[in-house]
Amino acid sequence: MLLQVKDAEEELLKLYYPNGITIYWxxxxxxxxxxxxxxxxxxxxxxIYEFPGKVDISPGDVVIDGxxxxxxxxxYCLSKGASVISIEPNPVVANALKRTLEPWIEKGKAIVVxxxxxxxxxxxxxxxxxxxxxxxxxxxxWVTGSSxxxxxxxxxxxxKELNLSRVDFAKLDVxxxxxxxxxxxxxxIDEFQPKWAVAGxxxxxxxxxxIKLLKNMYHYYKVDLRETVLRYDKGKTPPFVRPxxxxxxx
Numbered sequence: 167m168l169l170q171v172k173d174a175e176e177e178l179l180k181l182y183y184p185n186g187i188t189i190y191w192x193x194x195x196x197x198x199x200x201x202x203x204x205x206x207x208x209x210x211x212x213x214i215y216e217f218p219g220k221v222d223i224s225p226g227d228v229v230i231d232g233x234x235x236x237x238x239x240x241x242y243c244l245s246k247g248a249s250v251i252s253i254e255p256n257p258v259v260a261n262a263l264k265r266t267l268e269p270w271i272e273k274g275k276a277i278v279v280x281x282x283x284x285x286x287x288x289x290x291x292x293x294x295x296x297x298x299x300x301x302x303x304x305x306x307x308w309v310t311g312s313s314x315x316x317x318x319x320x321x322x323x324x325x326k327e328l329n330l331s332r333v334d335f336a337k338l339d340v341x342x343x344x345x346x347x348x349x350x351x352x353x354x355i356d357e358f359q360p361k362w363a364v365a366g367x368x369x370x371x372x373x374x375x376x377i378k379l380l381k382n383m384y385h386y387y388k389v390d391l392r393e394t395v396l397r398y399d400k401g402k403t404p405p406f407v408r409p410x411x412x413x414x415x416x
Contacts, residue, residue, distance in 0.1 A: 167180070167183060167184060167201055167204055167205065167331050168181060168197075168200070168201055168204070168264055169182045170182040170196070172288040174190055174265075175190075175265075176193060176377070177193055177194075177261075178190045178191065178193065178242070178261075178262055178265060179191050179192075179193055179197065179412045181197060181200065183208070184208075185207070185208070187195040187204075187241060188237070188266075188285060189236050189237055189238065189241070189262075189266045190262040190263075190266045191236060192258045192259060192261070192262050192267040193362050194239065194258065195258070195259070197287075199347075200236055200238070200312055202235065203235070203238050205237055207238045207239050207242050207386070208238070208242065211250040213239070213242055213392075213406045214410060214411055215339075215363040215411060216363070217363075217392050217413040218389060220388075220390060220413060220415055221253055221362070221363055221413040221414075221415050222361075222388060223243055223246045223248050223335055223362045224243075224246070224247070224248070224334070224352055224414045225247030225248065226247060226248065226252075226255075226334050227243075227247075227249070227334035227335050228248070228249050228251070228330060228332050228334050228335075229243045229248045229249065229250045229251070229334065229335040229336075229337065230250075230251050230253070230321065230333060230335065230336040230337065230346055230360070231243065231250050231252045231253060232253050232283050232321075232337060232338040232339070232340055233253070233254070233337075233339040233340040233341070233365075234252035234253055234254045234278070234340060235251060235254060235259060235262055236259070236262070236263070236266070237252060237263045237265075237266040237267055238360060239300070239337060240252045240263075240266075240276065241266070241267075243288075244267075244270050244275060244276065244281065248271075248335070249274075249275045249276065250267075250275070250276050250277075251276075251279060251324070251328065251330075252267060252276060252277065252279065253276050253278075253279045253281065253283055253324075254278065254279070254280065255280065255281055255282035255292055255316040255317075256292060256294060256295060256314065256316070257280060257314065257316070260278060260280040263278050264278045277398045279324065279360060280346065281316065281317045281318065281324075282285065282316045282317065282319070282342070282343075283318070283319065283320070283323060283324070283346075283347040283350065284318040284319070284320060284336045284340075284343065284346045284347065284350055285320065285347070285349035285350045286318070286350065287317075287318055287319055287320060287323060287416055288317075288318045288319060288322060288373065289315055289316065289317055290315070290318050291314070291315055291316075292313060292314050292315075293312075293313050294312055294313070294356065296313060303315040303354075319350070320350030321336070321347060321350050321351040321354050322351060322352065322353040322354050325351075325353070325354050325388055326353075327363050332358060333354055333358040333360045334358070334360055334361065335361045335362075336351070336354075336360045336361070336362050336363070336364075337362075337363045337364075338362070338363070338364045338365060339364075339365040340365070341368060342368040342369050343363050344365055344366075344368065344372065344376060345372070345375050345376055345379060348364070348376065348379045348383070349378060349379065352381070352391075355383045355384050356383075356384075359386075359387075361378060361413075361414065361415045361416075362387075362412070362413065362415070363412075363413055364376055364380075364392075364411065364412045364413075365410070365411055366391075366408060366409035366410065366411060366412040366413075367395050367397050367409060367410055368406040370406075370408075372408065372409075372412075373408060373409050373412065375381055376412050377389050377412060377414075377416070380412075380414045384416065386416055387414040387415065388414065388415055388416070389412065389413065389414050390413050391396075391409040391411070391412060391413065392410070392411065392413070393409075393410050394407045394408060394409050394410060394413075395407070395408060395410050396408075
């Protein structure tokens with residue numbers, strides 16, 4: 167599905183996908199895994215972060231893209247007429263993301279935030295997997311690679327900092343840190359009750375912990391799944407079925 171790769175700038179490649187979709191990507195990272203991401207977002211089965219009729223992106227929505235990485239989901243949101251806050255802590259990937267979203271940034275439809283979402287503000291080490299930069303994580307033992315120190319902000323703090331008057335949809339796919347992000351979103355949930363699409367397969371107890379967190383913060387959230395995956399954690403736990411994405415809506 168990747169149609170063409172070209173040198174774009176000294177440090178960036180330009181990747182061409184069907185339907186005129188193009189992204190920039192750092193030359194220092196492998197890009198082959200992005201074919202799978204493209205299929206997850208723009209594939210024939212529909213975007214994995216939407217649950218038709220329950221958790222959809224609508225024109226005019228303000229979307230939080232937590233773990234934006236290459237920006238394909240951000241581009242998907244923009245194609246549906248939404249505005250997007252794209253959050254990516256890896257400074258190298260964030261630089262490429264800014265180039266990808268530059269036309270929409272100039273129009274005021276997209277913002278790239280080069281920080282890590284968490285349960286409290288501070289600073290943390292992000293471990294970067296050079297073979298799959300999309301798997302970079304703060305979770306101990308999740309990946310092996312070099313580390314980069316990144317600033318941490320809560321979703322509540324970010325919403326206040328950006329002075330957002332609405333948040334309609336929040337997508338989180340942050341390699342095992344989803345629960346920490348939700349913990350830092352209480353005020354956002356209290357004020358906006360956004361729809362949620364949260365990756366639920368990274369940690370063995372994500373299904374229970376994430377649903378409990380969301381329901382505790384807003385009792386009236388409805389929760390459902392679209393599909394499950396068989397996950398194996400490199401010998402840490404036996405393989406078992408987990409939800410791919412947990413959806414919540416009011």
